[in-house]
Amino acid sequence: MDTRDKILNVEDFVQIRSNRDLGRIVFTNGCFDILHPGHVDYLERASSLGDTLVVGLNSDKSVSRLKGPKRPVNPARDRTRVLAGLACVGFVLVFEEDTPYELICKVRPHVLVKGGDWPVEKIVGRDIVEETGGMVLSLELTPGHSTSRIIDRISNG
Template sequence: MIPRRNVRALCARLRREGKRIVFTNGCFDILHAGHAQYLRRAAALGDVLLVGLNGDASVRRLKGKGRPVQRAADRAYLLASLSCVSYVTIFSEDTPARLIREVVPHVLVKGGDWKGKEIVGSDIVRAHGGVVRTIRFLAGRSTTAILARAGGVRPRRPGSSGGRTGTSRSRSSS
């Protein structure tokens, strides 16, 4: 995790060290295999992968009521735990445009669902000689799909076995 206020200085240092900076962003509300593959492929495009993570209020505005499922601090922790992710910073805006101006990455990466659309920050990156890449997502892997499938799952009642069978209990002999 890197505080937002330190991003500009971090990126300046990385550039001085000759590192190729890759940037991507997203909500990453429920981290899944599709996210992991996407981030691994993004990281392969450079030396350092910096992930901009939408803050809680931003996710709520973009995704609607009931989102995010996980707090920003937890989402950031999970992302930072992936070996392919070098740094994670949380931003509060609905788009990463301001953050991209601070990072000025060599490579801006978005998911394949952005192909053919104007990618926020692409003008900034290209103006500084960088490139914009899209990476295809794993089919059928999305937070929305996971939440839809989980919709029928009821929370466990306190004291229930959580669906386990054959729960053993110790018995006292009389």
């Protein structure tokens, strides 16, 4: 599949899901502003939990609301392209809201995953996934890697 074919709006994804067997769908979401080894490790581990990894990506406006006016560093068109270039990522869907709740309702994943800084009971969309017998997991983060740390290092020389 061409990398650009992995970047969809939610309506197109729903159409593909209804016409094709995507197997066990794993969903995660985030800003993925400056992709680093911790992100790649996390996404590879998330992908290993199923057949198709769907990444919900916060839009630029959503990132700014969540992280502040200096973020994102990279615009959504660049962040989607980089994520879609990873072999472990099946699809990338940009969402405008502050949480992926509505997106999760439409994607209907079998597995919902967030990083270890999110306790399972606080993961948005947990109710949707568990209602249908799915799994919700919090994966341990890779130590020593964070976007904030990279930004601080760049800012402070």
